Amino acid sequence: MHGGKTYPCALVEWFSTVGRSWDAITGMWRVQPDICHQQHLLGVVHLNSFLRGAHLLPIFGADFLPLNFDHTFSLDAFAGYYVNHFADHHMHEIVF
Numbered sequence: 001m002h003g004g005k006t007y008p009c010a011l012v013e014w015f016s017t018v019g020r021s022w023d024a025i026t027g028m029w030r031v032q033p034d035i036c037h038q039q040h041l042l043g044v045v046h047l048n049s050f051l052r053g054a055h056l057l058p059i060f061g062a063d064f065l066p067l068n069f070d071h072t073f074s075l076d077a078f079a080g081y082y083v084n085h086f087a088d089h090h091m092h093e094i095v096f
Contacts, residue, residue, distance in 0.1 A: 008047040013040055015056075018080050028082040030059065033075070040075075055087035 058078040
């Protein structure tokens with residue numbers, strides 16, 4: 001709320017594509033968080049400016065996750081993610 005008016009908005013964490021961003025095996029784009037001075041880049045965006053949400057799948061490394069891993073730390077725990085455009089048919093149409 002600002003000046004007595006409510007603005008529908010969301011806090012967004014920004015991501016960019018990684019190197020060879022397209023993964024031929026999975027058929028998905030690879031992204032990583034945008035970081036500046038060891039801080040994730042965030043922004044407040046009006047809800048009317050969103051086209052679609054994104055479904056991110058972590059790019060797992062060679063190590064196992066700890067047994068007590070809490071899913072709420074997923075965005076901080078992984079260095080990169082796949083953008084899952086198979087999540088619904090609208091996302092698949094937008095990507096291609």
